Amino acid sequence: xxxxxxxxxxxxxxxxxxxxxxxxxxxxxxxxxxxxxxxxxxxxxxxxxxxxxxxxxxxxxxxxxxxxxxxxxxxxxxxxxxxxxxxxxxxxxxxxxxxxxxxxxxxxxxxxxxxxxxxxxxxxxxxxxxxxxxxxxxxxxxxxxxxxxxxxxxxxxxxxxxxxxxxxxxxxxxxxxxxxxxxxxxxxxxxxxxxxxxxxxxxxxxxxxxxxxxxxxxxxxxxxxxxxxxxxxxxxxxxxxxxxxxxxxxxxxxxxxxxxxxxxxxxxxxxxxxxxxxxxxxxxxxxxxxxxxxxxxxxxxxxxxxxxxxxxxxxxxxxxxxxxxxxxxxxxxxxxxxxxxxxxxxxxx
Amino acid sequence: xxxxxxxxxxxxxxxxxxxxxxxxxxxxxxxxxxxxxxxxxxxxxxxxxxxxxxxxxxxxxxxxxxxxxxxxxxxxxxxxxxxxxxxxxxxxxxxxxxxxxxxxxxxxxxxxxxxxxxxxxxxxxxxxxxxxxxxxxxxxxxxxxxxxxxxxxxxxxxxxxxxxxxxxxxxxxxxxxxxxxxxxxxxxxxxxxxxxxxxxxxxxxxxxxxxxxxxxxxxxxxxxxxxxxxxxxxxxxxxxxxxxxxxxxxxxxxxxxxxxxxxxxxxxxxxxxxxxxxxxxxxxxxxxxxxxxxxxxxxxxxxxxxxxxxxxxxxxxxxxxxxxxxxxxxxxxxxxxxxxxxxxxxxxxxxxxxxxxxxxxxxxxxxxxxxxxxxxxxxxxxxxxxxxxxxxxxxxxxxxxxxxxxxxxxxxxxxxxxxxxxxxxxxxxxxxxxxxxxxxxxxxxxxxxxxxxxxxxxxxxxxxxxxxxxxxxxxxxxxxxxxxxxxxxxxxxxxxxxxxxxxx
Numbered sequence: 001x002x003x004x005x006x007x008x009x010x011x012x013x014x015x016x017x018x019x020x021x022x023x024x025x026x027x028x029x030x031x032x033x034x035x036x037x038x039x040x041x042x043x044x045x046x047x048x049x050x051x052x053x054x055x056x057x058x059x060x061x062x063x064x065x066x067x068x069x070x071x072x073x074x075x076x077x078x079x080x081x082x083x084x085x086x087x088x089x090x091x092x093x094x095x096x097x098x099x100x101x102x103x104x105x106x107x108x109x110x111x112x113x114x115x116x117x118x119x120x121x122x123x124x125x126x127x128x129x130x131x132x133x134x135x136x137x138x139x140x141x142x143x144x145x146x147x148x149x150x151x152x153x154x155x156x157x158x159x160x161x162x163x164x165x166x167x168x169x170x171x172x173x174x175x176x177x178x179x180x181x182x183x184x185x186x187x188x189x190x191x192x193x194x195x196x197x198x199x200x201x202x203x204x205x206x207x208x209x210x211x212x213x214x215x216x217x218x219x220x221x222x223x224x225x226x227x228x229x230x231x232x233x234x235x236x237x238x239x240x241x242x243x244x245x246x247x248x249x250x251x252x253x254x255x256x257x258x259x260x261x262x263x264x265x266x267x268x269x270x271x272x273x274x275x276x277x278x279x280x281x282x283x284x285x286x287x288x289x290x291x292x293x294x295x296x297x298x299x300x301x302x303x304x305x306x307x308x309x310x311x312x313x314x315x316x317x318x319x320x321x322x323x324x325x326x327x328x329x330x331x332x333x334x335x336x337x338x339x340x341x342x343x344x345x346x347x348x349x
Numbered sequence: 350x351x352x353x354x355x356x357x358x359x360x361x362x363x364x365x366x367x368x369x370x371x372x373x374x375x376x377x378x379x380x381x382x383x384x385x386x387x388x389x390x391x392x393x394x395x396x397x398x399x400x401x402x403x404x405x406x407x408x409x410x411x412x413x414x415x416x417x418x419x420x421x422x423x424x425x426x427x428x429x430x431x432x433x434x435x436x437x438x439x440x441x442x443x444x445x446x447x448x449x450x451x452x453x454x455x456x457x458x459x460x461x462x463x464x465x466x467x468x469x470x471x472x473x474x475x476x477x478x479x480x481x482x483x484x485x486x487x488x489x490x491x492x493x494x495x496x497x498x499x500x501x502x503x504x505x506x507x508x509x510x511x512x513x514x515x516x517x518x519x520x521x522x523x524x525x526x527x528x529x530x531x532x533x534x535x536x537x538x539x540x541x542x543x544x545x546x547x548x549x550x551x552x553x554x555x556x557x558x559x560x561x562x563x564x565x566x567x568x569x570x571x572x573x574x575x576x577x578x579x580x581x582x583x584x585x586x587x588x589x590x591x592x593x594x595x596x597x598x599x600x601x602x603x604x605x606x607x608x609x610x611x612x613x614x615x616x617x618x619x620x621x622x623x624x625x626x627x628x629x630x631x632x633x634x635x636x637x638x639x640x641x642x643x644x645x646x647x648x649x650x651x652x653x654x655x656x657x658x659x660x661x662x663x664x665x666x667x668x669x670x671x672x673x674x675x676x677x678x679x680x681x682x683x684x685x686x687x688x689x690x691x692x693x694x695x696x697x698x699x700x701x702x703x704x705x706x707x708x709x710x711x712x713x714x715x716x717x718x719x720x721x722x723x724x725x726x727x728x729x730x731x732x733x734x735x736x737x738x739x740x741x742x743x744x745x746x747x748x749x750x751x752x753x754x755x756x757x758x759x760x761x762x763x764x765x766x767x768x769x770x771x772x773x774x775x776x777x778x779x780x781x782x783x784x785x786x787x788x789x790x791x792x793x794x795x796x797x798x799x800x801x802x803x804x805x806x807x808x809x810x811x812x813x814x815x816x817x818x819x820x821x822x823x824x825x826x827x828x829x830x831x832x833x834x835x836x837x838x839x840x841x842x843x844x845x846x847x848x849x850x851x852x853x
Contacts, residue, residue, distance in 0.1 A: 208711075212711060212712055212714075213706070213709070213710045213711055213712055214701060214702060214705065214706035214710040214711075214712060215710055216712075217694070217698075217705075217706075217712055218701075220687075220689065220690070221687050221690065221694075221698050223689070224687040224688060224689035224690060225683075225684075225686070225687045225688065225689075227684055228679075228683075228684050228685050228686065228687060228698075231651075231653065231677060231679050231684055231685065232676075232677075232685070232698065232699045232754070232755075233651075233652065233653075233672065234698075234699070291687070291688075291689035292689055
């Protein structure tokens with residue numbers, strides 16, 4: 001009924017609505033990056049020392065693992081589902097790698113693929129439970145969040161690992177150690193971490209997948225109207241499972257890269273990342289009801305969060321302020337988005 | 350209630366009620382009398398203003414003009430909505446509450462935190478035979494019980510007008526008899542009862558008068574001798590003169606090789622042993638009310654319902670043939686269009702590699718743009734650009750996009766449900782022409798219709814589906830008047846009802 005009502009008003013505003021969708025998307029992303037610049041200017045105004053490239057580099061480093069996970073989550077959210085388990089997957093990947101490599105003495109070149117393989121299995125598990133057994137994804141992934149954390153505790157035997165200081169019965173080959181640390185080493189004058197390039201490379205791949213490939217086109221369609229997708233015999237289940245697998249794999253990659261950067265694994269790493277990553281995706285303009293979301297937006301959301309996080313940490317008014325900002329920005333971004341949409345609609349009619 | 354019994358009978362009087370949505374006129378001056386104590390039927394083709402009229406009486410919609418009076422006094426159902434009870438096809442209740450709790454929702458008083466059932470409520474529930482079910486969760490009750498709960502709720506809050514909107518389309522024969530008994534009891538108490546249904550036999554059996562709504566006003570009121578199924582069917586289809594897109598029937602069809610055929614096609618509950626053929630160039634209409642098995646039948650040809658039996662499309666059989674060569678357009682656009690997509694993206698949404706994606710599944714964006722533009726021209730979609738949101742189009746144009754989306758898959762067998770529901774007359778004619786063009790290129794079109802006029806204007810052959818059986822076909826070309834066709838369809842429907850009086 002609603003669509004026919006919309007249709008009846010259409011004659012009058014048809015002209016103006018022509019290129020609106022694209023302009024809207026551009027405005028949304030533009031507004032986000034404007035916010036990033038404004039926040040930066042406010043910080044610099046408070047403390048002029050903030051205007052230095054090293055700080056910008058650390059913001060980029062800080063956003064990269066969040067951004068990598070957020071891109072995976074964007075895929076799942078675009079197809080109309082939810083994944084709560086990626087933070088635990090991040091931890092499980094790092095811990096699996098640590099145990100298989102450092103404790104069991106398997107070469108790092110095999111241990112990393114093993115960790116990724118675990119992620120593929122986790123994604124498959126989530127995806128199949130959601131599509132075949134029709135359990136809501138919120139519940140499935142809430143369960144697997146705890147399940148994966150449990151596995152992390154188990155495989156690591158609640159221990160902490162550092163490849164530089166292997167346990168007495170373990171042995172780490174120096175060449176492998178160099179390779180592993182090299183995954184995220186700092187390069188160049190501003191000591192840019194290689195992790196940033198990983199993030200950009202992944203953004204290019206996932207951006208292509210979502211916005212320039214048949215996969216993304218159908219992902220958007222299924223997220224926009226799953227029932228229509230089913231009636232048109234689009235491969236709805238397969239695409240949902242693939243989205244869950246990609247989300248898990250990207251979380252594992254983020255976990256491995258951060259492990260390489262920090263060089264310490266703990267059983268509970270990644271868990272606290274869950275909600276900041278969600279915030280990045282939401283601030284980036286993805287809709288939890290599916291069918292809407294962009295990789296550029298998600299990157300912008302992650303950038304804004306990292307900027308606030310580091311800026312506020314340096315101003316050090318206390319950890320509570322970061323949390324309060326994270327909450328306020330998440331709600332504020334969506335509220336502003338809805339308000340602007342309403343404003344535009346009322347002006348159009 | 351003690352008005353002198355003079356010239357006017359008690360009840361509601363509707364005078365010159367109008368309602369428009371944007372540029373569309375839904376009601377153009379409706380005059381209707383609703384008398385207390387009688388059952389008034391309302392019938393009319395889809396999109397004729399019937400549902401708007403019902404919404405006005407139910408107080409869900411404010412009329413733009415005209416006046417309503419109740420027992421002589423001006424009356425606005427919009428503010429006095431408590432007076433009107435609507436019994437829906439699907440009860441609008443709370444499945445997570447018990448029957449008794451459902452009775453009480455909306456009545457929470459200030460006196461107690463949780464209201465309890467009063468004596469009066471209990472009596473009403475007993476009278477309707479749901480007293481023993483009071484503590485059962487509504488979601489565990491049958492549809493008939495749910496409807497009875499809805500009626501009980503309305504009786505208990507002293508509603509004076511009862512509107513039954515397609516109440517028995519999902520009920521068994523026994524359950525609907527029960528329901529109609531309740532309906533007559535309510536009328537006998539001096540309340541106003543309206544019955545809206547597509548089932549003509551129910552209108553004839555249970556109404557004292559039937560109002561026919563067409564083109565936004567009440568065109569006829571049938572009562573007494575004139576109230577027959579054929580009479581209603583004729584009145585519903587009287588040609589308004591605006592459309593006569595009846596396509597030329599190609600005579601050589603019968604000789605053509607069948608493109609589509611099913612044999613012993615059986616569904617586990619909706620239909621059995623269906624056999625049907627379709628030749629190249631043919632448009633076949635299926636007519637069947639909700640629950641007749643017609644929807645399951647048409648969906649099964651698209652592979653959306655599991656069936657056993659033999660199916661052949663263009664010489665190939667089995668599931669592969671269904672997947673590769675049939676395409677299905679659901680009845681509502683909400684089930685075929687993607688609101689987050691532009692017009693162009695919607696037109697191409699069902700395509701894959703190689704049509705819109707090339708190496709590595711890269712989208713061929715330039716080609717997509719060209720294809721969308723060609724499709725917009727070919728399917729006469731009125732839109733300025735292919736990039737504007739689908740919701741900015743009118744209903745008729747959205748429907749063209751929905752059909753074009755399916756046609757893009759190049760099916761040999763095109764399946765449509767109510768292809769012109771909620772579509773204006775002009776788009777309707779264009780859609781029929783598109784279907785005819787498509788069929789003539791060697792394909793078969795099967796559509797599920799609820800309107801005889803649609804069958805008459807668009808189809809070559811019509812089969813009636815009732816009780817899970819498909820009737821022999823009627824050649825539409827043999828009829829010179831739509832009224833005759835309507836009569837014969839009604840006859841076939843009632844015949845198959847008599848053959849199998851009680852099928853669940």
